[in-house]
């Protein structure tokens with residue numbers, strides 16, 4: 001390849017495969033050279049965009065221009081495609097969820113170890129600006145010590161009408177969105193998980209979960225609540241985070257949230273208020289000057305760092321940002337969530 005570039009082949013040239021090809025346009029170290037898909041029309045589309053098109057994966061793996069493989073197929077074939085690529089001496093980027101379960105990931109990691117290839121999972125939502133902002137608030141204690149985090153995504157259109165609503169392909173919202181939201185919480189909290197409880201929703205009455213509610217408890221007592229829903233015509237905020245000195249809210253991806261911070265704790269008892277058909281001191285709002293509204297901190301983030309880190313790892317110059325041990329942990333948490341839902345019990349971790 002010219003200019004110190006690595007040639008990349010994308011297997012699965014659907015929505016996300018094409019998204020990667022666009023994101024990589026102009027990348028100095030990675031050049032998309034070929035695409036492979038089982039649908040001839042997607043291969044043809046790739047050819048129209050200037051890539052070499054393959055219907056047979058083996059042919060792409062034999063292409064000497066291709067030293068990197070990016071897997072963007074439905075989830076059930078990630079494992080076999082990753083193992084074939086590693087066996088062929090390629091380095092691999094794999095879409096999330098990495099596999100259908102933790103054992104499949106272990107099978108890939110065994111081959112990675114033997115072949116010496118780099119295998120990295122595209123947990124791109126670690127670069128979402130909303131997450132970076134919340135992580136900064138958390139790390140820098142901008143609302144005091146965070147004791148509860150709520151992370152949500154709400155849609156109203158159900159599961160898309162593709163493989164995502166079929167179990168055999170790894171459909172359902174836990175594998176689709178849960179994998180991102182759990183991954184980010186685990187990166188941010190970075191503490192031992194002691195307990196989880198999960199319930200899935202099937203409001204659209206399909207075979208796959210169309211949403212879930214997952215409660216995580218950490219060693220310090222800190223909690224995280226993760227919710228995905230696909231029948232919400234009005235959405236709750238993406239983030240609602242409670243600290244000992246404030247609350248942070250990010251309503252949606254426009255990132256126009258705010259922090260409400262305590263200014264004066266006020267030792268004296270609150271004045272009671274009339275509330276509905278009753279009367280309360282406990283829930284009396286804070287008065288003027290007691291709290292202040294602050295803008296969210298500004299954070300820069302660029303998902304292109306992911307690809308740069310992948311190349312640094314291929315060249316042995318860096319540690320991966322997305323560690324396979326972290327990816328494995330998330331796979332096991334998702335398995336525990338399914339177990340919790342099936343048994344109706346909380347799962348406790350040693």
Ligand code: NAD
Nearest residue numbers: 012013014015016017037038039072073075077095096097
């Ligand atoms: P999609 O249906 O749009 O595209 C998948 C493509 O793979 C299709 O064109 C299909 O024909 C092809 N395909 C299926 N089996 C194949 C095989 N054995 N060999 C070659 N091609 C094959 O799906 P999508 O939305 O692009 O999702 C693909 C993957 O990307 C999934 O794992 C999904 O979870 C992931 N994804 C990640 C993000 C993210 O933000 N990280 C977003 C969307 C999708």
